[in-house]
Amino acid sequence: MLRASPSNGHTAGTEEEHYEHPLQPVGIYGWRKRCLYAFVLFLMVLTTLNLALIIWILRVLNFSVHGMGKLRITEKGLRLEGEAEFLDSLYTNRVQSMQDKPLYIDSSKDIILRARDGKKNMSSTLLVGDKKLEAQCEEFEIKDKKGQTRFKVGNKGITMEMDEVYYTGSSRVTFNSSVETPNIRGPRAEPLKIEAPSTSIYMYAKDEIRITAPAGDMAINSLKEIHIRSKDSISLDSSKLFIKNLKVSTSPASGQQIVYQLCMCSTGLLFLADADKQCQGTKEICS
Numbered sequence: 001m002l003r004a005s006p007s008n009g010h011t012a013g014t015e016e017e018h019y020e021h022p023l024q025p026v027g028i029y030g031w032r033k034r035c036l037y038a039f040v041l042f043l044m045v046l047t048t049l050n051l052a053l054i055i056w057i058l059r060v061l062n063f064s065v066h067g068m069g070k071l072r073i074t075e076k077g078l079r080l081e082g083e084a085e086f087l088d089s090l091y092t093n094r095v096q097s098m099q100d101k102p103l104y105i106d107s108s109k110d111i112i113l114r115a116r117d118g119k120k121n122m123s124s125t126l127l128v129g130d131k132k133l134e135a136q137c138e139e140f141e142i143k144d145k146k147g148q149t150r151f152k153v154g155n156k157g158i159t160m161e162m163d164e165v166y167y168t169g170s171s172r173v174t175f176n177s178s179v180e181t182p183n184i185r186g187p188r189a190e191p192l193k194i195e196a197p198s199t200s201i202y203m204y205a206k207d208e209i210r211i212t213a214p215a216g217d218m219a220i221n222s223l224k225e226i227h228i229r230s231k232d233s234i235s236l237d238s239s240k241l242f243i244k245n246l247k248v249s250t251s252p253a254s255g256q257q258i259v260y261q262l263c264m265c266s267t268g269l270l271f272l273a274d275a276d277k278q279c280q281g282t283k284e285i286c287s
Contacts, residue, residue: 070082077094109129110127110129111127111128111129112125112126112127112128113125113126113127123138124136124137138154139152139153139154139155140153141153148161149161157177233269237268259275260272260273260274260275261273261274261279263279265281265285266286269281269286271286
């Protein structure tokens with residue numbers, strides 16, 4: 001502790017100036033400063049590498065304001081100019097190819113198309129697999145370009161709404177159930193055969209049934225019986241009519257069997273008459 005002498009003022013002022021505290025420097029010095037500069041330099045190098053990597057990715061993937069590579073973003077959706085590989089599920093309401101170019105859907109295994117109803121339950125499935133095409137649905141329908149149904153498979157059966165159906169194969173076509181069609185025609189210069197090897201053949205029509213062979217013969221063969229029934233009339237139109245292999249009956253004089261003779265009107269209508277009388281048809285019979 002300094003004490004100033006009252007008799008000498010200059011000496012006290014000199015001592016106070018001699019003991020003033022020195023000023024402390026402001027900043028980071030030493031190893032702290034070197035670490036800070038090294039960290040800033042590392043951040044600059046890392047930022048430069050990230051920027052160069054981003055630019056390289058943009059150049060490789062061909063990013064632009066219109067899309068990425070061959071994938072373009074348009075007002076109507078996404079447009080892909082090339083091939084695409086989907087590693088997971090694809091959800092979309094429409095897939096359309098480019099103009100005047102086909103659309104290919106390729107898979108190393110099966111291709112399965114599924115549709116769901118309003119309750120998200122699977123309603124229809126189309127499977128394209130190895131040597132098979134399988135469809136699971138309540139109704140399968142094929143339409144032409146005009147929107148008309150040509151082929152339809154439903155719970156009630158199979159419907160083909162076509163003028164003619166041509167089958168050019170060399171094998172046979174087998175139907176296990178009924179077939180409804182307005183016309184059955186054989187191929188040109190080849191016979192038409194309708195066979196039932198172990199069962200019967202039934203032909204029904206609402207109005208009429210016509211069996212014609214304009215350029216050849218027609219044969220109807222049966223193991224047992226042939227029944228032709230009609231509520232109105234049966235017409236046989238031919239220049240020659242033969243009934244072969246009929247049985248001949250030789251009845252004794254005292255026989256009690258009633259025998260009739262077969263007569264024909266000018267219109268071709270057949271009727272029976274008594275064996276001992278002439279064939280005379282009335283207007284009521286021949287009309």
